[in-house]
Amino acid sequence: MTIENLSSNRSFGGWHKQYRHQSESINCEMRFAIYLPPQTALGEKVPALYWLSGLTCTDENFMQKAGAQQFAARLGMALVAPDTSPRGDAVADDEGYDLGQGAGFYVNATEAPWSRHYHMYDYVLDELPKLVESLFPVSGERALAGHSMGGHGALVLALRNPERYRSVSAFSPIANPVNCPWGRKAFTAYLGGDTAGWEEYDASVLMRQATAKVPALVDQGEADDFLAEQLKPEMLEAAAAASDYPLQLRRREGYDHSYYFIASFIDEHLRFHARHLGL
């Protein structure tokens, strides 16, 4: 396995680094970014928060705009941000911003042409943490978070794999994708027309059925343009009520869908994860 270091920036006494590697689960090169807090300088292993970004994003949006590194440095937590899809001329794509490259939706696609590379679910669940934990002073204690499409991904991965994550959080997640335009478009393409299979990738469906329960925190801006049509946090709340799920969902007056919203509350998310990671 070859891995290439693309950039290194000192940040809050630690390091932000980008890497490119050949992914087995995705069948092409993938890029990710990692923030290693100062505690790792002496080889100390730290837990990691994996961050899944939203539509059109790469590994860079969160690392450049969320302002999370200062809190990760203080708490002693690594941050890992994968890209949001496979990329490249040989990778299937679509003209829409909400399908194809930059819009992997954290599923394992079963339909051609997407099934050749679009396996973001397996990549985030298995390959990326295995790689990170083998290369860096990062322990197997994991938390998961994300924004919008990445909030959907984080909730789905944690709900289906509660043994892998100590906690999960999301900003403005697509909470009920089987029931919104973004989700229906992506799932039709990636998973095919049989909607029964879609429910494995729907946080509201999964939370309603949950037995093992990863603590969950969700922040949703009330001035978010996508709130009513695409995000539907009320469906997640109803699911949590039905299964007595430990979900804390907060509506934030005046906040929108942007990184200005994420930056305003990222410290609370990192402290939430730090508590569950035993930091």
Next chain:
Amino acid sequence: MTIENLSSNRSFGGWHKQYRHQSESINCEMRFAIYLPPQTALGEKVPALYWLSGLTCTDENFMQKAGAQQFAARLGMALVAPDTSPRGDAVADDEGYDLGQGAGFYVNATEAPWSRHYHMYDYVLDELPKLVESLFPVSGERALAGHSMGGHGALVLALRNPERYRSVSAFSPIANPVNCPWGRKAFTAYLGGDTAGWEEYDASVLMRQATAKVPALVDQGEADDFLAEQLKPEMLEAAAAASDYPLQLRRREGYDHSYYFIASFIDEHLRFHARHLGL
């Protein structure tokens, strides 16, 4: 005078807003961004830190990447970020990233074709604060800061107008532009071949002659790729020693020229300005 609100995002209990207006000093439309902290919600007037960005930047880089809003919110300080040059099809430009649009160098250009629009010095010194203080709950207590080309601009404006600013700070400033490739290229184009006029825009020359003295803080990364050839902080240090100038210049081991560096120390810059602004 017409001014158009282009965007509004809630941020740390305050507001980030972008505006476009017809600039008298620049003779075309200009865009700027402002962060209004929560203290202004009730109409309380707050002091402002004006931030000048570096080559290729717009009003957005600082607002999206520096993570300054959280500290501005806590301290009760507005942040104002102008664009780095005039823009548009009718505005002179150059193929290089270091001349023309995105590279105004905070001078008043005297040479054609630049002299028609490139008056960033007047814009930042007079027009922008006048506009901001007339439209928003922002007082006339001002501080000034910037990065790289903007660090040059901040130091020059404060050194030439000590009565206008309480404090000045810079990250990785172009400290002696008459003596580096970026500065010589820009000054030749904007100010002409007579180098005597260039010295009015050189922080190291001005600091050496300074009598009225605005307290200055400079941070410089030691792993900055531009350090030796373009930035030359040692010239600023020598000037400060010669005139007994209140300059604190810190070299930061391992840090580069990026916003990862700025974000790591922006809190110290805001607290420095807050002290001098009486916050």
